[in-house]
Amino acid sequence: RPERLLEVKFQYLHDVTNSFNKILAMCLHRNILHRATSLQQVLDSLQKMPAYDENDLWREQEKHTLGMDELEREIIKPRLGVEWGFVALVVVVLLLTALFLFTNIFSIIFRRSDKPFTFSGFTSSDTLKTDTAQSNHRVGGEVSPSQTEYGMLKSAQRQSLQGQPLDRLNIGTSTAGKTAKPAVKQAPMPDYMVHIPAGSFGFGRLKENLNHNVSQNGFYISKYELTQKEWVKYMKPAAVSLAGDNLPVENISWESIITYCNGRSKAEGLDPAYRIEFKGKERIISCNFNANGWRLPTEAEWEMAAKAGALFEYSGSDNHNDISWNRDNSPARIQPVGKKNANTFGLFDMTGNVSEWCWDWYDANYIRAQQRFINPSGPDTGSQRVIRGGNVMNGEGRNLNILYRDKGNPNRGIPYVGFRLVRSR
Structure with missing residues (x-):
């Protein structure tokens, strides 16, 4: 087969x-x-x-079967005393490890914590704790962020007809003594989402190598880079270079995008694509590519969508000014999304305007030495995440080229770097 x-x-x-x-x-x-x-x-x-x-002729080498005399010589009498001692040592080590990982005994012994001994157990994606000490509240008339199961989200409270505050996302607030709200109805796929059909393409290749080396499942991707209007619906305003509802959001961290995607998925009745766990102060993020929630594109998905089955130097054309805002026609000034020509798939600004975060960890040798040829999703570990597409600070040539790969610290926003949304289904 x-x-x-x-x-x-x-x-x-x-x-x-x-x-x-x-x-x-x-x-x-x-x-x-x-x-x-x-x-x-x-x-x-x-x-x-x-x-x-x-x-x-090729023949499998015959296997040698030991005779009875050889078999008896091969048999070694078990040394039960040493083995049972080793087993006991392993059990003790495992128990001590479990105590330090899943209880607060470390704080009690070494930090002299006055908190009682507790067992935290294993964290489930459906039971991540909400920090009730940081519930929605206003300070000095400003809306403060909320700590939810998905991270820091804008509380976005508004007044109901009875004057009671409402939570737009219905997450992160206490429900004690209140009537449970009905489940959020799943939102339909928006018209601006374009279906990219399954297929194969030359990942990291253009005209110099026409062979396809990657097969990719179909997915949906937004025609446009995410706008500031869409961002502030769920998140605090970003420190953008130029404000405007229809301008792309930028200078936002990769991790804040993960928070946005999960929060919006929850609000729209979708299954969040990202699982967020905490190991000490470190956030460990994994992606379920089978979920129907909002997410970032993998680097392979981004490149497949940008090429749109063609081999242009830029997304949709060999002339960078036809399809992009860049240093030559809009130096250091972002523009409203969707004003330049689209590529064959109908996607705008895949080259220029703002660069775009991808899901993958960055490795300079990843594409050249990749081991996975079906739905690749990047290296397993790393310290920086992939950025693609170029922006208004880049001119004609290398940094705007459709194959150019950039990178950034996922914990920090970068000027002129935004993103566009993807859904698997």
Whole structure:
């Protein structure tokens, strides 16, 4: 079966010559980079095959079976005393590790905490704790952020007809003594979301290498970079270079985007794509690509959408001024989204205006040395996240090129770097 070749390595056939097995392996290799690229290449290899030689047949080496005398010599009597001692040591180490990881015994012993001994247990994505000490409140007439299961979100309170405050997101506030609210109805897919069909493409390649090396599932991506109006609906205003409802939001951290995506998903009745856990003060974020909630594109998804099946130097054209706001036509000044020409998929500003955060950790050698060819989602670890697309600080050439890869600290906002939304379904 073709799909089995993606998972199982080709195995040589018994009683077939090694030279012919090599040709079969070239045809059926699970890595498309190592397969034959044309029928002519296969025919040339067949013509160069040496004459049949019985000594060249491939046969699995026979396994040697131990006789009774050899088997008795191989048997070693168990040393129960040493083994049971080792098992006991392992059990003690595991118990001590569990105490330090899942209880507050460390604080009691070393920090002399007066809190009682507690067991925190394992954290579930559905039971992440809400810090009730930081519930919604106003200070000096300003709306302060709320600590929710997804992080810091704008409280966005407003008055009901009875004068009682309402929480726009219905998360992060206490419900004690109140009637439970009905579940939020799932919002339909907005018209500005474009479906990118499943397919393959040359990840990190243009005209110099036409071979496809990555297969990607279909997904939905926004026609436009996220605007400031959309951002402040759920988050505090960003320190943008130029304010305007229809201007792209920028100078926001990668981690704040994760908070926005989960908060908006929750508000619209979608399954959040991101799981956020805390290890001490460190946030550990993982992505469920099967969820229907809002998220960032992977780097491969971003490049597939930007290329739109073409091989232009920029997204939609070889002329950067046709499709982008950049240093040459709008130096250091962001512009309203969707005013330049779109690419073939109907996506605007994939090149220029503001650069765009992606999900992946950044590794300079990642594309060249990648090991995953189906739905790649970047390295497992790293310290910086990928940024693509270029912005109004970049001119014609390298930094605006569709293949140019940039990076940034995920904990900090960067001027002229924004994002656009993606959904798997």
